[in-house]
Amino acid sequence: MSRAPAPSMVDDEVGVYVSGRAHRTLADADTLSSGMRRRRAFTLVLLTLVLPGSAQLVAGNRSLGRLAVRAWLVLVALLMGFGLVFLASHSLAIGLLGRGWVLGTVEWLIVAYAGLWALLFVDAWRLGRPSSLVLRARRMLTACTAVMLVFTSGGLVYAASTVGAGRDALGALFSDGAAVGAVDGRYNVLLLGADTGRDRVGTRPDSIQLVSIDARTGAPVTFGFARDTENINFRPGSTMARLMPQGWNCGDQCLLNGLFTWAQDHAAQFPAGTKSPGVLATREAVEALSGLTIQYYVMIDLKGFRKMVDAVGGLDVTVKYRTPIGGGTSPIVGWIEPGTQHLDGYHALWYARSRQGSTNYERMARQRCVLTAMSDQLDPETVLLRFQKIASASSALLQTDLPQSELGRFADLAMKARSQKIRSVNFVPPLIKPWSYDPHTITSTVASTIAASEKGVATKTKAKPKAKGGATATRTTAAKPRHRAAPRAQPGTAVQDPTKAAGNAAESDLSSVCSAAS
Known part of the structure; x- marks a missing residue:
């Protein structure tokens, strides 16, 4: 058994x-x-x-x-x-x-x-x-x-x-170059929104933003510069100071965004090994205007932006004013109506770059809206589900000199920044007239806004900082003026009638033009 x-x-x-x-x-x-x-x-x-x-x-x-x-x-x-x-x-x-x-x-x-x-x-x-x-x-x-x-x-x-x-x-x-350390405890990144449409000669950055980030807390401050800023005198010892000892001063023909095209056309005059003379020239111009040292740049191409918007499934934007699709040298074929709109790549691109009946400042606001919407709505779930489409679209969207070795640091700062109050100043009327201004007003406003941001993080107060030189810096734009001048037309730009609400609102408060829908 x-x-x-x-x-x-x-x-x-x-x-x-x-x-x-x-x-x-x-x-x-x-x-x-x-x-x-x-x-x-x-x-x-x-x-x-x-x-x-x-x-x-x-x-x-x-x-x-x-x-x-x-x-x-x-x-x-x-x-x-x-x-x-x-x-x-x-x-x-x-x-x-x-x-x-x-x-x-x-x-x-x-x-x-x-x-x-x-x-x-x-x-x-x-x-x-x-x-x-x-x-x-x-x-x-x-x-x-x-x-x-x-x-x-x-x-x-x-x-x-x-x-x-x-x-x-x-x-x-991303490059494999050496990392650049913080300056005075801050990282300063130049953000350029470039428009390379068929009706344009060369690449010109129509959206020019400088983001200054606290290297410890991630608290961000953004400064917007109008594309039609004139009278730029470069820092002594810089490449552009050598090429333009008298500065970028020739009236309406010497606008801030025109530096990019000029530099690309005169690339032979730049030091050997300069990858993008246009970026270098624009970077040194913004450094001269702001008084800050810029470590890195990111250039977003608006045509590539269309492909990226489609890759993430569209953007939700609250439109405040009716915006034409087309205009200028092409017929108007439709409109983007007011209200909360879900924009695909085609409509998001037109909303960002539409010129007909708009001031430069309103267009600047719309470009900032779509970029903010992209940042706010690109959540981890969307990235995971659409990663391959996003990855294939990204090469057409971005150019940057940020090295791969710094991705971790800036990703960490970006996560910290999401919980911080963002302070933003735009150097447009009425804070300054881009064609006639005191350079000290810009540099002092930049310095005081950064100081207020650092103090606000340290004390955890919600007090609004006052900018020196009579200007007031707020979270979004400069204070409203007592007297408003009509926007000045630039060559080749269709400027909105100054009696129209959108143009006037864009001058005093860019956020009144549109916002990223929540």
């Missing part, structure tokens, strides 16, 4: 108790009934889903099972380790994922795990002895295995392709 098997046994690989009879049942199906064979086959496939390799440990090649379990334990350890790094330092974690070689390694690891998991599912299906099952059970087992394989290994393959797309996008967008 044979003795009953031991009550239980411990599998040292998976660390769980399996009864002797159950283990023998999974390992050998020859003596089982039809129902037990069916349950055994499905159990092996489900074990592969829960803990890859466990089916092989109890019913198949134990060496393969040990390898798979150990591989998955290593994966869990790596994920837990990265999670701890992320909790300890967001910038370090994001900085690691911003390195091309790290993303390349991750991509190949994901592919390897996908292949291993697929192999384990096929082997688990084989161990289930499908030929010993009735036809209906055999089909159900095969279908179940196929579905699990698609959602596991297929999902990993998709994740690998997403990581690869991200690696390619980062390589195309």
